[in-house]
Amino acid sequence: LESNDIDLQTDLFYKLNGGGSMDSMELIVSRRADELSYVTEHFRDLQGLIVVPMFLALFVCLAGAGTRHTSRPLPVSWTMALSASGTFIVALFASEAISRWYKRRFGEVLAGAPGESARRAKLRTLAVRVLIVGVCILVWESSHPSAMVLLYGTMTALFPRCFESVPAVPAIQLRRAAYIATAMLQLTLISLGNLLHPHFTALLSELLTTYLLLYLYDHWLLTRLLGHREEANQ
Amino acid sequence: VSEPRGMLPEIDRQVHEPARLAILTVLSACERADFLFLERATGLSRGNLSVQLTRLEEAGLIEIEKIIVRKKTVTTAALLARGRGALDAYWQSMEELRARATAPERPTAQRPRKLPGQSAVAGGEA
Numbered sequence: 001l002e003s004n005d006i007d008l009q010t011d012l013f014y015k016l017n018g019g020g021s022m023d024s025m026e027l028i029v030s031r032r033a034d035e036l037s038y039v040t041e042h043f044r045d046l047q048g049l050i051v052v053p054m055f056l057a058l059f060v061c062l063a064g065a066g067t068r069h070t071s072r073p074l075p076v077s078w079t080m081a082l083s084a085s086g087t088f089i090v091a092l093f094a095s096e097a098i099s100r101w102y103k104r105r106f107g108e109v110l111a112g113a114p115g116e117s118a119r120r121a122k123l124r125t126l127a128v129r130v131l132i133v134g135v136c137i138l139v140w141e142s143s144h145p146s147a148m149v150l151l152y153g154t155m156t157a158l159f160p161r162c163f164e165s166v167p168a169v170p171a172i173q174l175r176r177a178a179y180i181a182t183a184m185l186q187l188t189l190i191s192l193g194n195l196l197h198p199h200f201t202a203l204l205s206e207l208l209t210t211y212l213l214l215y216l217y218d219h220w221l222l223t224r225l226l227g228h229r230e231e232a233n234q
Numbered sequence: 235v236s237e238p239r240g241m242l243p244e245i246d247r248q249v250h251e252p253a254r255l256a257i258l259t260v261l262s263a264c265e266r267a268d269f270l271f272l273e274r275a276t277g278l279s280r281g282n283l284s285v286q287l288t289r290l291e292e293a294g295l296i297e298i299e300k301i302i303v304r305k306k307t308v309t310t311a312a313l314l315a316r317g318r319g320a321l322d323a324y325w326q327s328m329e330e331l332r333a334r335a336t337a338p339e340r341p342t343a344q345r346p347r348k349l350p351g352q353s354a355v356a357g358g359e360a
Contacts (some may be wrong), residue, residue: 036256106274108268
């Protein structure tokens with residue numbers, strides 16, 4: 001070792017020992033590194049605005065179906081089907097535009113750990129999907145269709161994020177807590193659904209509102225985690 | 235000067251520098267990242283990031299690829315196996331250093347020359 005390497009070791013030793021003050025190095029070692037890893041791994045997940053147009057389109061369609069239902073019930077007219085299709089096509093283009101905006105603003109990451117862990121992750125995802133489809137088929141047989149929609153949403157969008165490991169950063173831990181709370185809420189609604197027989201539109205609206213809030217928080221978290229320019233430049 | 239060799243774990247200066255550590259940490263969490271994402275995530279200026287990337291590439295820790303997309307050059311970086319090993323070794327060294335620093339018997343009590351403050355010596359000998 002060179003002399004300056006030993007100086008570095010000694011300085012680090014005393015800083016860790018409490019003999020020196022916390023500086024940017026300490027901050028990166030203890031907290032920033034965890035944040036960086038998290039935001040890189042979940043970069044796609046945190047782009048919450050991408051799904052907002054689709055949710056808004058669903059809201060519009062639900063509202064349209066609701067007003068249509070009071071005046072003239074099924075069968076659905078061609079006009080209504082075309083309006084719904086048009087709404088979703090517009091939403092699809094809006095989502096694509098937002099995706100490009102994210103790319104221009106924050107760049108791009110090819111996610112996924114390389115090698116063996118990537119293959120394991122793909123197998124795990126496949127197994128989870130098979131499980132979800134199986135459970136939903138069972139629920140479809142024995143329960144109300146709205147319960148199946150809720151359960152499918154809960155298992156695909158919420159459950160995976162409830163069990164991921166998160167760093168000790170309050171904003172990130174709050175995200176996981178919000179996902180867990182929402183999952184619990186959905187499961188409660190599914191349980192009560194068989195007793196109360198809630199309206200399908202009401203359930204779907206509740207589901208969409210909750211998801212919308214979660215995805216808006218994801219977007220806020222992304223901009224917050226990628227906004228440490230001054231701190232790291234010191 | 236020779237005493238700390240056996241006492242304290244070796245710290246890799248290539249990895250330890252905060253800007254390079256941030257870059258390596260980002261790259262360790264993905265397969266490949268482009269220049270803009272690295273700039274946003276690390277908070278480094280373009281010039282500084284470019285310099286640090288070049289140094290890491292010269293050290294054989296990362297690979298840099300430049301491709302042309304719609305008449306624009308897109309720079310991406312990926313962590314090499316050697317870089318991943320260096321980063322893992324760095325975290326291990328830091329953990330070891332932290333463990334030693336918080337251990338009841340502290341080896342640095344014999345080295346008053348390196349002390350940044352007298353209070354630290356008193357803490358080490360206690």
